[in-house]
Amino acid sequence: MTTPRTTVDQETADKFANSWNNVYNPSVYTREQVLDWISPWQPDDIRGQSVLELGSGSGALLHHLATMKPKLLQGVDLGSSVNTAQKLLGNSAKIIRGDITQHQKLLEQLGQQDRCYSIGVLHHLKQPRDGFESLLRLTKKGGHFHAWVYAHEGNALIRGLVDPLRKLVNHLPWWLNKYAVAWPLSWPFLAYSKICCLTQGLTGKHDLPLPLYRYMLWIGQRDFHFHHHVAFDQLVTPTTHYIRRSTIELWLNDDRVIPNSRYIEFRNGNSWKFGGQIKS
Numbered sequence: 001m002t003t004p005r006t007t008v009d010q011e012t013a014d015k016f017a018n019s020w021n022n023v024y025n026p027s028v029y030t031r032e033q034v035l036d037w038i039s040p041w042q043p044d045d046i047r048g049q050s051v052l053e054l055g056s057g058s059g060a061l062l063h064h065l066a067t068m069k070p071k072l073l074q075g076v077d078l079g080s081s082v083n084t085a086q087k088l089l090g091n092s093a094k095i096i097r098g099d100i101t102q103h104q105k106l107l108e109q110l111g112q113q114d115r116c117y118s119i120g121v122l123h124h125l126k127q128p129r130d131g132f133e134s135l136l137r138l139t140k141k142g143g144h145f146h147a148w149v150y151a152h153e154g155n156a157l158i159r160g161l162v163d164p165l166r167k168l169v170n171h172l173p174w175w176l177n178k179y180a181v182a183w184p185l186s187w188p189f190l191a192y193s194k195i196c197c198l199t200q201g202l203t204g205k206h207d208l209p210l211p212l213y214r215y216m217l218w219i220g221q222r223d224f225h226f227h228h229h230v231a232f233d234q235l236v237t238p239t240t241h242y243i244r245r246s247t248i249e250l251w252l253n254d255d256r257v258i259p260n261s262r263y264i265e266f267r268n269g270n271s272w273k274f275g276g277q278i279k280s
Contacts, residue, residue, distance in 0.1 A: 007099045008126045012239050013078035016057065016124070028229055034064040037119050037148050039273070040263065043068040045144075049114040052076070054100040054134055055121030059085030059093065066092040074110055076100050101130035103137040112138055117146040117275075123241045132251050139278045144261075146275035152242040154270040157211045159242055162234055170238050182232035190227045193220035207269075214269035248274050255279075 035043075038061075046068035053062055056075025066073055066089065073093040075085060082097045089095065098106055100121070116139040122131040128149070135145040152159075169181050196216035200206060207214060219230065234240075245264060252262045252274065261277035 007078065007101070009078060009099065009101065009124075009239070012124050012126075012237050014080070016079055016081065016233075016237065028058075028226065029060050029064070031064050031067075034061050036267075037061070037273070038065075038117060038146060040265075041115070041117075041144070041146060046070050046115065050074075050140075051115045051117075052110065052113040052138060054116065054118040054131065054138070055124075056085055056095060057081050059088045059095065061119055062089055062093050062095075072113075074113070076106060076110075100134050101125060101127065103134040106134065106138060110138070112140040112143070114140055114143045115145070116143070119148045120150075122147055123149040123243055124237050124239050125241075126239060128241055128243065129251065136254065136256055136278065141278055142280040144275065144277050146273070148267070148271060148273050149243045149248075150240065151266065151271050152244040153266070154212070154215075155242050158234075158270070163240060163242075166235050166237065166240065169235050174236060177235055178228075178232045182235050183228060186224060186228040186231045189231055190224050192216060193227065196220055212270060218268045243272065245272065248272055252276060 046065055048069070048071050050072040051065060051070045051074070053065075053075040056062055056077045057079075058081050059075060062073060062075050062085065073089075075082075075089075075093060075095045076098045077085065077095070078097065078099050080097075082095045085093075086095045096109060098109065100106070100118070116135050118131060118135060122128040125131045132147065135147060139145045150158075165181075169177050172181070193216040196210065196213055197220035199208065199210075200217055206217065210216075219227065245266075248264055252264070256278055257276040258279055262274075263276065264272060264274040267273050
């Protein structure tokens with residue numbers, strides 16, 4: 001694997017590499033979580049297809065996609081976590097180190113794919129639109145693309161409290177941030193998510209006017225270690241954008257995308273899933 005030239009997103013990639021290279025479990029996500037993130041794609045949509053992940057981190061998502069029997073599975077990441085990913089995936093996927101915004105270079109290296117996706121990465125780029133452009137460019141004609149990003153809508157608490165803290169602590173050494181900042185904050189995070197789950201169990205209601213309620217019902221199914229992973233993930237990065245639906249609508253209003261294939265889904269009340277199909 002060759003190391004690409006330094007790019008505007010290198011610092012972010014290096015920070016996340018520190019996170020992924022020291023994660024408690026390289027395959028930190030469950031199959032159910034991955035199916036949720038890539039929906040409306042289904043395992044049968046992956047079978048026999050060439051699939052590319054932009055921003056593949058430790059390979060935790062690719063680990064699950066490999067079980068769906070794609071024809072070819074590849075990932076691209078700018079950080080040193082490509083080594084962690086390749087170790088996890090072995091011969092089931094090819095991982096290269098590269099800048100996901102440099103679509104022309106990636107086209108020369110990998111070509112276009114049947115399906116191209118990016119989960120939780122575009123919002124950490126200096127220019128998220130550049131990452132979206134790569135999704136379009138790297139997807140074959142007639143192929144499908146998909147992404148998941150943090151929403152501006154539904155994240156007032158995170159934008160008001162967590163994001164200012166992120167701007168202060170992301171400069172710390174990763175281990176200090178992870179264990180001196182994210183670790184103690186993970187306990188009230190866990191407690192609140194469990195309280196929300198208990199509330200839902202008692203009331204039967206999946207949509208109450210509590211901060212991040214729907215998201216807490218989702219993450220409350222997981223243990224402390226996963227809450228800690230997510231808390232550190234929020235605090236480690238130097239760049240985070242919270243993207244409005246109107247911005248995604250503008251992105252999807254592209255002549256290369258089949259109009260009736262476009263979709264936007266509000267996920268857990270605080271994020272967007274979106275995608276479409278490239279014209280043949």
